[in-house]
Amino acid sequence: MAHHDFTPTIYHTAIGSHEPVLRIASGDTVSTTTIDAGGLDKEGNSVSEGGNPQTGPFYIEGAEEGDSLGVTFDHLMPNRSWGFTSARVAPNVLDPGYVPKFDDNVGRHIWEIDFDKKTTRIAEACEPGPIRRGSGKPVTGPLAKLELPLNPHPGCFGVAPPRRQAISCATSSTHGGNMDYKRFNEGVTVIFPVFVEGALFHVGDGHAVQGDGEIVGTGIEIPFEVTFTVTLHKGKTINWPRAENDTHILTIGNARPLDQCVEHATTEMIRWLTSDFDLDERTAHTLLGQAVEYDIGNIFDPAYTMVCKFPKHILESIGAKRQ
């Protein structure tokens, strides 16, 4: 149950079987930092190429293929006072042939964090080019009044994928990756299938705020302080990432089209309910039929993400105890 403070010096833009940066045991906690999606650190200095550069990988002692790895996010908070967003909804989220009626040369917004109020506002609009605080001009009109509550969450994280693959941090699959799901925030535990020795957990792509789907291609991109605790489940094989928060158990499908994400996530939820909660499959189907919930994750990138959720209070009310 050690606590590790880890300062990264190398970042990866694909999740794979890279050299571990730290070896930890099940139960250990790590406090570290991530840089923003564009590779800028907390000082605004470019320390990596862009594309959701990841801190890690962290090697979990004893993890091997067929296990699963729980990662609890104990603390998630931006460590820089500003982040940035893109300004245009992706064409793949709009009707084919729909052309937005504003200049294609859109630039980006820089948002300022109010750590006391836990909110954020647009500070400046920047021309295209390298992101730099102070390089833009103030916004006017309705956007000048916009104030959104912080919801810090990492957009991209996961474990090394199977078959010696290294998968771009732009996309996602069974190993996690760029899921961009706004409820992977403080307190959640995400559980991954383990495909390689040591599991090799990576984390990055912090968002201060994000709408469903990350449809402009960014949340408010910002570097993070991250503290997480790992729990190794020996011999507990799962097919897709699972998660749990105060209110729900969740399963995650990453694929394209969204219909296929639904299939993966729903099937994984049935597996979970029937294997761990002492429910027969007929019961699981009836429960899902009248009480399942779905949320959208990333719908911007090559693979989309759909989350299947079931309320814990219903499981408790019917005496479906976790075994």
Place this chain on the structure above:
Amino acid sequence: MAHHDFTPTIYHTAIGSHEPVLRIASGDTVSTTTIDAGGLDKEGNSVSEGGNPQTGPFYIEGAEEGDSLGVTFDHLMPNRSWGFTSARVAPNVLDPGYVPKFDDNVGRHIWEIDFDKKTTRIAEACEPGPIRRGSGKPVTGPLAKLELPLNPHPGCFGVAPPRRQAISCATSSTHGGNMDYKRFNEGVTVIFPVFVEGALFHVGDGHAVQGDGEIVGTGIEIPFEVTFTVTLHKGKTINWPRAENDTHILTIGNARPLDQCVEHATTEMIRWLTSDFDLDERTAHTLLGQAVEYDIGNIFDPAYTMVCKFPKHILESIGAKRQ
């Protein structure tokens, strides 16, 4: 602003340019009833073939192609003490090749409504065949303890589609139809494009409760008391159904795959924000990017449904007033 009490005697299982059952004016309110998805009325008698039989159509005076029609659900409540559900998650919602591990001969559940507590519980499990209260046997185990809060909403409703089509109540499109969205409940206003003279509003397929997606192919299917008020918006052309409730404005995309629903609903939301809320398109994109929400409607039937939502309190906070 007349109030009409209407007792239906004919039902349609396709939404189309059928003979109107009542002519009403913009501002009028209608109190009527619907039968359940299987064609059973409040006494449990079969009065129509199954397949989401619709009450209506109601002809709205003065409505013509290019207008839009708002329908506010003032009152939605089951008028029978029991409803039924199917028991098996649809194969198109599960991984290809996944075969549920229970007998295919699944039958259905009958649920009993507690009108005082506004909840429902499973009363009996029935063999396949005609649905009839009292024909089954009690459930045991966890399902016997399940109690869900009522959330009455009609699964299928809409206006006559364009091009003299008549579209099955199993599916949905620009005219509405079988959207199976659980937040189309009491208090919501749904706005449809008008394609034909009189608009021809239909409503049916009441659900006492439904999980997201209607993934077993039913909510708790039950006949309803429905009271609705219509508002005609002359010359206000929209492309897809829109809606509004206490907290959000909503747009609805009906198609397949879900990715295409997302495209339709998101594009319609941009149209709405830029045409009615005095926002330029660049502003609309940035708002959606960091604050859009999506819900799933039907993912059981030929066309799926995705709902794009935007919080009204954010629009108010930035001074984006409806014009």
Place this chain on the structure above:
Amino acid sequence: MAHHDFTPTIYHTAIGSHEPVLRIASGDTVSTTTIDAGGLDKEGNSVSEGGNPQTGPFYIEGAEEGDSLGVTFDHLMPNRSWGFTSARVAPNVLDPGYVPKFDDNVGRHIWEIDFDKKTTRIAEACEPGPIRRGSGKPVTGPLAKLELPLNPHPGCFGVAPPRRQAISCATSSTHGGNMDYKRFNEGVTVIFPVFVEGALFHVGDGHAVQGDGEIVGTGIEIPFEVTFTVTLHKGKTINWPRAENDTHILTIGNARPLDQCVEHATTEMIRWLTSDFDLDERTAHTLLGQAVEYDIGNIFDPAYTMVCKFPKHILESIGAKRQ
């Protein structure tokens, strides 16, 4: 085995349970005409609204739900010396956000038919607006040299759909419809499920030529002489349209996305091989695995079309006789 000459005076832009224009018996042959997709007849006069107006429906005596109806196209030939095409590949067939680099105001081409050579060439480029021979100007450059062989086929035809639906001629489903498949040409027999009494066969939307997918939204749109012969298969129930030509048996899936069309067409092919050719299902799978072929039909409209094909000579070589 009567031969009917039928001159249409009414056309339908949705395929449905319209009043029959002629009653015929199984084995009968009908010679009739169709108008072009825009509603122009062989003189170039507008006699219907546009949208693939259909000749028919033809009522086949004795046909009822659960039967299937074979339609053999004995003769298909344009009956006007010119047809028209659109000029722009549909946005839904191109990458999201790809904007063609030519003026949106594209107009159309008029093509002239050489009935002796059985070819067609571009005669003129027209401004947007009503199509009229002689209203445009000659093309120059490579298109002036383009000469394509005629391949006359009707883009849209089918039988009345189930559930009293009337389905727009812009789309397709189990009843056929706007399949836009270029191998539905002279000599083919297409077999439809029968959903309503009399089957109610419709035909229209003649193409002199068409590329795979009808990706500009038109073939060379032209009115036709059509001669067809019907064969009623009593009690022979099928799920999706089937077809047969000199070389192949074919099954057709109409849906969206194309993946779903593949599923429908392939499943229907397995049903056909195992029910009619005395092959067990294991054999059918192995045959398809190493010798199946697929063609694309319409990929422009709401529903797409995929055709699954199997070579007849392989069936013959292994002694798989039709029963």
Place this chain on the structure above:
Amino acid sequence: MAHHDFTPTIYHTAIGSHEPVLRIASGDTVSTTTIDAGGLDKEGNSVSEGGNPQTGPFYIEGAEEGDSLGVTFDHLMPNRSWGFTSARVAPNVLDPGYVPKFDDNVGRHIWEIDFDKKTTRIAEACEPGPIRRGSGKPVTGPLAKLELPLNPHPGCFGVAPPRRQAISCATSSTHGGNMDYKRFNEGVTVIFPVFVEGALFHVGDGHAVQGDGEIVGTGIEIPFEVTFTVTLHKGKTINWPRAENDTHILTIGNARPLDQCVEHATTEMIRWLTSDFDLDERTAHTLLGQAVEYDIGNIFDPAYTMVCKFPKHILESIGAKRQ
């Protein structure tokens, strides 16, 4: 213009930036061998894990990001007298919920090659388990009479993908990969985008025969003799694989659903026609509209493949010369 004989000793089941096995120059020809999809060599010995193990990568001198690499298959021929197939059409190619009516415990077929007749026949049916010639029993019935002509082609080949990824040989993307397209046979030239220094060409997964789509998950899997010649196109940037054979130019889209493959391949074809054939974009759209063709590649694996084709004789007939 050297000719290299290369004997592989190592194989990769992901395509990535592995250590090159041979450095060659543009214009060079390589004669080498591949093992079968299951990792068996020409003697039937297991020399690699399964999963389309690749020979290579071959480093092409001077290749760098932004170039493209042509690979001409000069010679493709099995180097073992037998190959194997799976026996069951994949569930993702059949209707959801369709369950084949034969024992799940299907085993595989072993096919024998007749090198003189250039055909293949089923030699034996094997139980599940390791593939070994002589371990099964003869087939009876129609399959015993089946004889198919050889069509040797590699199912999986490509260059190292961007962003330091290593992508499983089960799937495909812009770099090529598991495209399973039966017209990538002798004489074809396939052109890849170059993403990394040296391009790093891999090849494997030989098929003696394959139906469209590889819908049972295998062609006739067999080791190969392969001779190929590479041509480096400096500074010629392309977005997706392209190809050329005697009759057509071809572009390849790898994604999911098939609709997205169509979008990638069609857009790439427009880029090709307008950049290399001196055609303006309006002309390209009209040509595609009336003369484009599509073929299906893999529809078994995570990414599907669609091929867009245009006939070379039409380009020649209109004087569209390659620049």
